[in-house]
Amino acid sequence: MATDRETASRAAGLRGAGLRVTGPRLAVLDVLAEHPHATADAVAEQVRTRLGTVSKQAIYDVLAAFVAAGLVRRIEPAGSPARFETRTADNHHHLVCRACGRVADVDCVTGARPCLEPSDDAGFVIEEAEVVFWGVCRDCRSGDSRSAGVPAR
Amino acid sequence: MATDRETASRAAGLRGAGLRVTGPRLAVLDVLAEHPHATADAVAEQVRTRLGTVSKQAIYDVLAAFVAAGLVRRIEPAGSPARFETRTADNHHHLVCRACGRVADVDCVTGARPCLEPSDDAGFVIEEAEVVFWGVCRDCRSGDSRSAGVPAR
DNA sequence: TCGTTAAATTGACTTGTTCCAGAAAAGGTG
DNA sequence: CACCTTTTCTGGAACAAGTCAATTTAACGA
Incomplete structure (x- = not known):
């Protein structure tokens, strides 16, 4: 779980990338900070422990938006579902x-x-x-x- | 299409790997020689131009047997179906x-x-x-x- | 606070691949 | 040549990962 401070800095990061700040988006960033290399499924599961019900589609949309904005990197080792990480710099x-x-x-x-x-x-x-x-x-x-x-x- | 000479050497290769020599197997090797990095689908399509009807499962079986025997290498670039190549050495x-x-x-x-x-x-x-x-x-x-x-x- | 527009929801759908069963057809061995 | 085993066949069903499309909901700037 993120501190208020972390949440504020993530929200700023989102705005800086021209993205709206929403619960699912903050939660995804929080999950990825805690679990680097998580799969979309694992992210969904963790986001749901924070927010309750969140659709699979929302997770995919959020991850895709982050990848497009360069906030998240997607890796796909052979034989594994895609994994996501925030270490992009x-x-x-x-x-x-x-x-x-x-x-x-x-x-x-x-x-x-x-x-x-x-x-x-x-x-x-x-x-x-x-x-x-x-x-x-x-x-x-x-x-x-x-x-x-x-x-x- | 393979020459008799190529076919003979491929048959020898199969026997050397402890695999039986069959039409589909020779055809798959032939296709991969002509089209390196072909997908399973593309292999199936090409094998069919040589042998007529060949089931999708036969293709997957053959490719899996080859990969297990080290005759074929499977690569899986992110965002692409698996591709196969005979260059393994x-x-x-x-x-x-x-x-x-x-x-x-x-x-x-x-x-x-x-x-x-x-x-x-x-x-x-x-x-x-x-x-x-x-x-x-x-x-x-x-x-x-x-x-x-x-x-x- | 309101309207625009991005984001989330739902649920069906696609793709690539694997597994299954039983039957048929080959290959290799003696 | 006959037999035994492996391989392949038909056809379907199942699978996981991901995508599409239409509608509802919510963020945020004016």
């Missing part, structure tokens, strides 16, 4: 657990976007390099299975 | 067009897998680093829209 990358789907952030090795250049661009104009490190997290190695998180497909 | 990467979804290969800059190491592994054991370069391909920049390929979502 830097061009960081992700570690994804093959067993449980857990996602962790890694700072970009080189700093500025696109951070990596292809050896041959095949005529493409490159905007961004996305790096995903696939592996197995600590919990899935030791406890094996039934660890927290969504199982990978 | 090297750890190369991909360029994806944000406008039309087209995928192109890029050789790995560093060579051996995992080719990149995270600055902090957060307790994960890293197996592989996947790099996706997002950009806009030549056709989508010039002709704009209606270029070949599947439009990105």
Whole structure:
């Protein structure tokens, strides 16, 4: 749950991005601050613990608006539903657990976007390099299975 | 369409992987040789031009068997259905067009897998680093829209 | 406080993929 | 060649994630 201070700063952020300030929007930002890399479903669930009934559509709309406004970044590791995070300023990358789907952030090795250049661009104009490190997290190695998180497909 | 020679070598490859040699399997390999990065749907369509009726399930079964045997690699760029390619030996990467979804290969800059190491592994054991370069391909920049390929979502 | 317009609601729908069952057809082995 | 097993078939049903469309509700500037 957010403090008044946090809420005020989020509301300002929304206005700054030209978006109206509404309960669902503040709640989504709050949820993402607490649970980075949450799926749309997980966001909906958490928003509902704060506000009561909120439609699935509202969640998708809010997330889409945030992504369009650059307030939220959407990542979509293979075999996982889309995940959302508020860390957008830097061009960081992700570690994804093959067993449980857990996602962790890694700072970009080189700093500025696109951070990596292809050896041959095949005529493409490159905007961004996305790096995903696939592996197995600590919990899935030791406890094996039934660890927290969504199982990978 | 494959030459007899190609077909023979593919059949040998299947046997080597402990898989039976069947029409649909050879056809899928043939299609993937001609159309790297094809989606399951596109593979099905092309296989049907070669063999007539082939069920969607057969295609999914064949692709899954190939992926399990390491003969085919499955990639899943955000916003696109899964795509399949036969280039599995090297750890190369991909360029994806944000406008039309087209995928192109890029050789790995560093060579051996995992080719990149995270600055902090957060307790994960890293197996592989996947790099996706997002950009806009030549056709989508010039002709704009209606270029070949599947439009990105 | 009012009107404009963005946002939320509801519920059906699409897409990509998987699973299921039983029957038919191949492949490889002896 | 005959047999056993794997693979494929038809066809459907189910799935999860996400989208569309029409209507109602609410934010915020005038």
